[in-house]
Amino acid sequence: MNTRRPAAPGLSVQQVLLCGALIVTLSMGIRHGFGFWLQPIITERGWTRETFSFALAIQNLAWGVAGPIAGMLADRFGAWKVLIGGGLAYALGLVLMAVTSHPLTFTLGAGVLIGVAQSGSTYAVIYGVLGRTVSPEKRSWAFGVAAAAGSFGQFVMIPIETWLISHVGWQGALYLLAGAALMIVPLSLGVRERNVAAFSGAHQSIGQALREAFGYRSFQLLMLGYFVCGFQVVFIGVHLPSYLKDNGLGIEVSTGALMLIGLFNIFGTYAAGSLGQRLPKHLLLSGIYGLRAVAITIFITMPLTPISVYVFAAVIGFLWLSTVPPTNAVVAQIFGAQHLSMLGGFVFLSHQVGSFLGVWLGGKLYDATGSYDVVWWLSIALGVMAMLANLPVKETAIARPQPA
Incomplete structure (x- = not known):
């Protein structure tokens, strides 16, 4: 659509990818281990699983609600x-x-503080800088690299967090992670854009961009698919350790499973970003959601053993955040990069509404029924719905009237 120039003199693609990847590694890596705090916190505080689950549900909702605002600020004043x-x-x-x-x-x-923090330190903000720095034909690949960094963070941080909890206690582990989160501050200087507004093409106001996007059918369908993505991954990420413990499997199996999810997610997100350069992205997304539904169905209907858990973790890990690069690449391809962080924030809001329901219903329905079965089957049904929703998405640049 619009011709893109480098985001700022001296701000190279390699620099943005490196600093952006490290930021996403920290931000996503820390949050992926929150499920390990469920048991020690509710035991010491005397809370129910729903209390803990509700806080993390609010976290995901706050992340989603604050995402468009963080995106607007990043597009306007700099990421x-x-x-x-x-x-x-x-x-x-x-x-x-x-x-x-x-x-x-x-x-x-x-819930609130960490959710708002994640809205300003993860994909939507970083992708806005990448969208203004990387040429359109390489965006999907660059988004895949950034998403793979988040997966690497999960792979690295999961064993670190479990080790910290066992050696310094759950409170001491949180203090140390707070220090790690502060490293985002100096890393942010590596993606500093000197004049964001100068790198857009024909000017489009925020109101015009929102009316155009929300009135476009393909944008609505992308949001629907991302809702399902959020529901599935956050339910699994938070409740899988407790699900395995309820079925007699030890903490080492949970740790290994989440590590495998993070490890295979590195390959999955990078592969999705690379394939998005060559294949229709909407078909790629449809395939990912369909495969998730199949993987979950096999997992919950087969006998539960450490081996079945590890196989499921590897498969679902490959599909875990593989929706992120093609979804954001389609948004950039349709609407351009001027308001990419903001529009990506709105798509992600849908993801986080799904996350809220996934993590909260996991705890709520467990307390009501003593089982996670209902939520597992709901995840399968939603996966089929997302598979069908992405099939009619149009990837071509939106037609805009030329100024007189």
Whole structure:
């Protein structure tokens, strides 16, 4: 669509990819281990699983609601400023999560603060910079690299977090992670754009961009698919350790499973980004959602053993965040990069509404039925729905009237 220039003199693609990947590694890596805090926190505080699950559900919802705002600010004033705020809020939320003994303040720290922090330190903000820096024909690949970094963060941080909990206690582990989150602040300077507004083509106001996107059928379908993605991955990420423990499998199996998800997600997200350069992205997305439904069906209907858990973790890991590069690449391909962080934030809001329901219903329905079975089958049905929803998506650039 519009011709893109480098985001700023001296700001190379390699620099943006490196700093952006490290930021996403930290931000996504820390959050992926939150499921390991469920058992020690509810045991010490005397809470139910729903109390903990609700806080993380609010986290995902706050992340989604704040995402479009963080995207607007990043598109307008520069991603690096938003990233600094995100790093500081992340550290504060982790500290509050460690010290509070009341469900309300726990929800404020683990839910609201960390959710807002993630909106300003993950994919939507980083992808906006990449969209303005990388040429259109390489965007899907670059998005895949950034998404793979988030997967690498999960792979690396899961064993670190379990080791910290066992050696310094769950509170001490949160304090150390708060220090790690502060590293986002200096890394944000590596993606500093000197004049964001100068790198857009024909000017389009925020209102015009929103009316255009929300009135476009393909954008609506992408949001529907991303809703399902959020429901599935956050339910599995938070509740899988407890599901395995309920079925007599030890913490080492849960740790190994989440590590395998992170490891295979590295390959899956990179493969999805690379394949998005050559294959229709909407068909790629449809295939990913369909395969997720198949994988979950086989997992919950087969006998549960460590081997079946590891196989499932590897398969679902390959499909875990593989929706991220093609989804964001389609948004950029349709609407251009001027408002990419903002539009990506709105798509991600849909993802986080799904995340809220996935993590909260996991705890709610478990407390009501004593089982996760209903949520597993709901995940399968939603996967089929997302597979069908992505089939009619149009990837071509939207037709806009030329100015007189």
